[in-house]
Amino acid sequence: MLHSSRALRRAHAAASARDAVTARRPKMIFGTVAGAVLGLAVTVGMAAGPAAGAETPDAVAQVTSFVTGGEPLAKIADDSAITIALAEDAVAAADALNAEVAASGLDLGADPSSVATDELAADIDRLSGDRDSMPALLLSSVALETTTGTDDVIAGTAALQASFTAAQERKAADDAARAAAEQAAAEAAALAQANTPEGAKATARQMMADKYGWGEDQFSCLNSLWTKESGWNYQAYNASGGATGIPQALPGSKMASAGSDWQTNAATQIAWGLGYIDSVYGAPCSAWGHSQASNWY
Template sequence: MLSQPTSALPAAPAAPEPAATPKRRRATALTAGAVLGTTMGLVALTGFTAASMPLASGASAAVAGPVQVAGTALAALTDTSEPALFEKIGDDADAALRATDAAVARAKQVEADAVASGLDLGEGPTTVDTTDLRKAAHRVETFVGLPPMLPSLTSTVIEHLEDVVTETNALKARHDAAVQRKAEADAAAAAAAEAQRQAEAAAAALAAANTVEGAQAFARDVAASQYGWGGDQFSCLVNLWNRESGWNYQAYNAGSGATGIPQALPGSKMASAGADWQTSARTQIVWGLDYIARAYGSPCGAWGHSNAFNWY
């Protein structure tokens, strides 16, 4: 006889929806028991305690903060598993990693600047060793999902950060000093070159002024600007000093000792117009025009006296 058909089996209850897992930047938070067990195991294996984790001396606020908080956080894990505490530990680890990236980038830039300058930096290395820092940062990244391990690892990062920052600052200081020395040397060289240029220009101007043409041009300007003497007076002056010296600033009368373009007697009288009276036609002319103005009133007056007595 055929068996009666059995009633349909009840449908299996639907599996309960899994509770929504909070999204985090890091791995899922550990339970309080797991945290406590991991923490105690870490302490037993490493001997690490909050008190044993040093705060890097001289570290900047950006890198010192994570270490300080991490140290107190690890001790607190034996009493609490408050999610906010884990979040803080992770935040501090993230801050240390960001500081690492910045420190490594700055070290590379300072190295590149030093090499590109081609300057002598003196004694000391021209590179910054970031190997230990990058290794320590990699360990933090590896254990980012295990909050109890992060404080110690973050502390190591901070210690190496301080070393890298110190080395980078030292290299930059040496590079800056070399740049300053170069700037000072360039400035000194530029000043010396300018002084040389001015000296050469002055020598060229003096040489031009000491020619007959240069001496007469200067005498015409001074006669007009300082004494108001025009072309007629200047003609008398040209005739007078053509006779006396030929407008030669080196003229010397061995018989009388008269010297220079105006034939001053003695020549040292012209020192009242300038210490360079022996080498400068301009100084001799300044003295000679002053002498003519005082003694004869004008070049034509001096020229008339010279014609009458053969001297002036």
């Protein structure tokens, strides 16, 4: 894309030079015709010209200078070199963008997926190969046709670039949405796994060791305690008393201090339950002993 944009900008920048040249082209063409007519008149005039030694003004040079602004007719051929350079830049930019669009595989919808450059390339070949021997009027005509083709290719390249950019933006948005959906699905799957009794036990074992330094002996007591209270079911609810979740918090809203997702996340319930046991009993085995003695903790 960068190559295409640079070449396209170069073609637009050079267009100002071409405009300066093409603005003079009608004057040059007229100069050619006038020069030819004047040449015929001078030839005829010479047959009936003044006597030898009389001064004869250079009428051809005067009229040519007047009509063309002082530039020789050969300047038309030189100007065509600028036209060729502009056309070649336009073709290069279009072809590079065509290749980039094709390689991307993006769907541009109803918009064209490429810029046609064959006709302009043919004009370039014709102008490049024949301009030194081509009659002035024909040279100007071919150069004008090449200029028109260059403008068309530049416009087509700009339109294709706009369509391609829009397609890239759509793809980026689609990719981002798909990635977000995949991440959400992965997180939901991980949460579902963590919310199973076995997943909750694994979370509790890791959390109590990392935060409280409790080992397997304490986990054994915790396992017994919460198996009795809820069966490690994060959705457990005691209809008679209102105790909720794995640790059977009463009321369940107490667990909001550990996280707003306390109703759907076993890890949040476990974090609250371990904090409660630590603050009230000091360790799971003490809480389990109290539960055995009084049937609550």
